[in-house]
Amino acid sequence: MxxxxxxxxxxxxxxxxxxxxxxxxxxxxxxxxxxxxxxxxxxxxxxxxxxxxxxxxxxxxxxxxxxxxxxxxxxxxxxxxxxxxxxxxxxxxxxxxxxxxxxxxxxxxxxxxxxxxxxxxxxxxxxxxxxxxxxxxxxxxxxxxxxxxxxxxxxxxxxxxxxxxxxxxxxxxxxxxxxxxxxxxxxxxxxxxxxxxxxxxxxxxxxxxxxxxxxxxxxxxxxxxxxxxxxxxxxxxxxxxxxxxxxxxxxxxxxxxxxxxxxxxxxxxxxxxxxxxxxxxxxxxxxxxxxxxRAPDMDAELQLHILRDLTHSLAERPDINEVCQLVIEGIHRAIGMQRVALLMSDRTGNTLTPRKLGGRGTDEWRDKFIIRKDGTGPLGSLLPHASCSIYQPGKASEGVDYDRWLGRVPALIGPLKANGRLVGLFYADNAAGDYVPSEQQLRAFGHFIQNAQLCLTLIASHQG
The missing domain is CATH 1.10.3210.10 (Hypothetical protein af1432)
Structure with missing residues (x-):
């Protein structure tokens, strides 16, 4: 041309x-x-x-x-x-x-x-x-x-x-x-x-x-x-x-x-x-x-607003879908993470697959983003620790062919547990944004995930 x-x-x-x-x-x-x-x-x-x-x-x-x-x-x-x-x-x-x-x-x-x-x-x-x-x-x-x-x-x-x-x-x-x-x-x-x-x-x-x-x-x-x-x-x-x-x-x-x-x-x-x-x-x-x-500034006002909605949601009758949607929204908009996913255990109980997604560029994840609970496979290193943490890719980090950033860029990761077992995880990254999430972002991420965890616990106690 x-x-x-x-x-x-x-x-x-x-x-x-x-x-x-x-x-x-x-x-x-x-x-x-x-x-x-x-x-x-x-x-x-x-x-x-x-x-x-x-x-x-x-x-x-x-x-x-x-x-x-x-x-x-x-x-x-x-x-x-x-x-x-x-x-x-x-x-x-x-x-x-x-x-x-x-x-x-x-x-x-x-x-x-x-x-x-x-x-x-x-x-x-x-x-x-x-x-x-x-x-x-x-x-x-x-x-x-x-x-x-x-x-x-x-x-x-x-x-x-x-x-x-x-x-x-x-x-x-x-x-x-x-x-x-x-x-x-x-x-x-x-x-x-x-x-x-x-x-x-x-x-x-x-x-x-x-x-x-x-x-x-x-x-x-x-x-x-x-x-x-x-x-x-x-x-x-x-x-x-x-x-x-x-x-x-x-x-x-x-x-x-x-x-x-x-x-x-x-x-x-x-x-x-x-x-x-x-x-x-x-x-x-x-x-x-x-x-x-540097990580971008967070929107503290929006964060409070969403946390207030979450408290309200939990006080009425906890609906895990509604709560997780609010958590995804909070991580994406208030904390400023570009792409967010909630993965939950599938029927076999051996793998985590996407339940909710937020942000641009996550369409491909719906069918392809899979993490094995035994830690094997290309994204095994994304399995969360006992609490929320910042994932830092190693030199030899494997990626996946359907997404050029997954597993290769810093991310926030947080577990969801039921009776002490891992049943889900929240994942959030910034794709091409070249920075590590800040400690402040990690703390806010932890606050949001506590609400999802609380919801699961309340539902379990109602069922029990």
Whole structure:
């Protein structure tokens, strides 16, 4: 492939046709206000994963200042607004479609940057109507869609470009050598091919921005890239001045605002189901240089909320299914673990197989993730000890062919017992997120599992 058009056609027709079509459908709805609520709700409801993501986002403070619980898509549209729900649907679609295909570090970094920039643009936007807020959010999220789409594909060119960038070759030159075009060119092509609308076309067009909003988006995206090296420095000062012009604030006010918004961005990433990218988002400038390998911050408020629900559940009449679902939810969302599984003894009593799964990339586990209780087989080393622990893979750790991370990455493991015998285990990892779970995460994991254990014990005592 040696031209922009060839890449645009390949990404649109071969690699990402479903994403291209769904984005087009959602975008067309916005142009035709008469169709609105029902059609948008239907597009979302057609996809179970998208529905749960949109409902999860609808209950975050970022979108829902009123804190009114939302449990249906049409309620979300009425309460939070058409544009906001459309914006959630687009963000969830982008994240899901790309990460389902790949989780190479370049893709994770680009996604982290896109989400950070989108949250910044929306928070910095001088207060206008809801449509304008969501427009800048999606504009910043999609400003590098060409690069995001490219890194989500397993192509020879992606591997070659990765190697060149590792050797510190200037990005634009490396792109021209390997792709015979550049990411901005591919982005412009995709914006046309996928009909992403006039605002995004303006954002990605060469030359001066045509509107203050487009200018704000461009500067937010540039700022998100620079912030990975800290909040200070000549380049950052320059971009702060540009953002100050875009918003009518002073650079000092903007700098303070950016740090607050950055922590909001990490919460949005967790709500989108990708806690592993929060480690790639900027911390404070005084954090150590290796902060990329740190576990993300946990959501203490959500943790308390779920623990409260668990206590309530146990007090009424314990239902093991409901309790375990809440525990999975807590480990995934409040502790920030990307993939979670509860495995229980099968009929033979010799193996543990999945009963409940949470997080992206766990579909294959349903039929294939098996741990033998005698500790043999490729995943025998995942058998839990007496209490919850952090699993650290050894040099010779065996993996499995259906999942490139299971058994090969650090994980949290906790046992479930009945009458002193192992009957189940909770497993949680961060797939490609390159860090060991923290002691704090382990403690919170232990709290959640105690509730599942308590439920089993209560049920056994009722039966007894």
């Amino acid at each position: 040696n031209s922009t058009q060839a890449w645009v056609t390949y990404l649109s027709k071969v690699e990402l046709p479903v994403l291209a079509n769904t984005l087009r459908r959602i975008d067309e709805l916005a142009d035709n206000r008469n169709s609105t609520v029902n059609e948008l709700a239907n597009v979302i409801l057609n996809d179970a994963q998208l529905t749960s993501q949109v409902l999860r986002l609808s209950n975050t403070v970022f979108y829902n200042q009123t804190r009114t619980q939302v449990s249906t898509v049409s309620r979300a549209i009425t309460l939070i607004g058409f544009d906001a729900v459309k914006s959630m649907a687009i963000s969830s679609l982008i994240v899901d479609s790309l990460l389902k295909r790949n989780d190479r570090p370049h893709l994770l970094r680009c996604l982290a940057r896109a989400i950070h920039a989108a949250v910044q643009a929306r928070c910095l936007m001088p207060k206008r109507n809801e449509t304008a807020l969501e427009e800048v959010f999606i504009g910043a999220l999609l400003m590098n869609i060409g690069e995001l789409a490219f890194w989500s594909c397993e192509t020879e060119q992606a591997t070659e470009l990765e190697q060149r960038l590792r050797l510190d070759e200037p990005p634009a030159e490396a792109q021209k050598t390997v792709l015979h075009t550049t990411f901005p060119e591919i982005t412009r092509g995709l914006v046309e091919a996928w009909s992403l609308g006039p605002f995004i076309r303006d954002v990605v067009a060469p030359g001066q921005a045509n509107s203050p909003a487009a200018s704000l988006v461009r500067h937010s995206v540039e700022m998100a890239r620079l912030s990975e090296k800290g909040w200070r420095g000549a380049e950052m000062d320059k971009i702060l001045e540009s953002l100050a012009k875009d918003t009518g604030e002073t650079p000092a006010v903007i700098r303070d605002q950016l740090k607050v918004n950055a922590s909001e961005a990490t919460r949005v990433a967790v709500s989108l189901g990708i806690p592993q990218v929060t480690a790639l988002m900027p911390g404070n400038e005084d954090s150590p240089a290796d902060s990329a390998a």
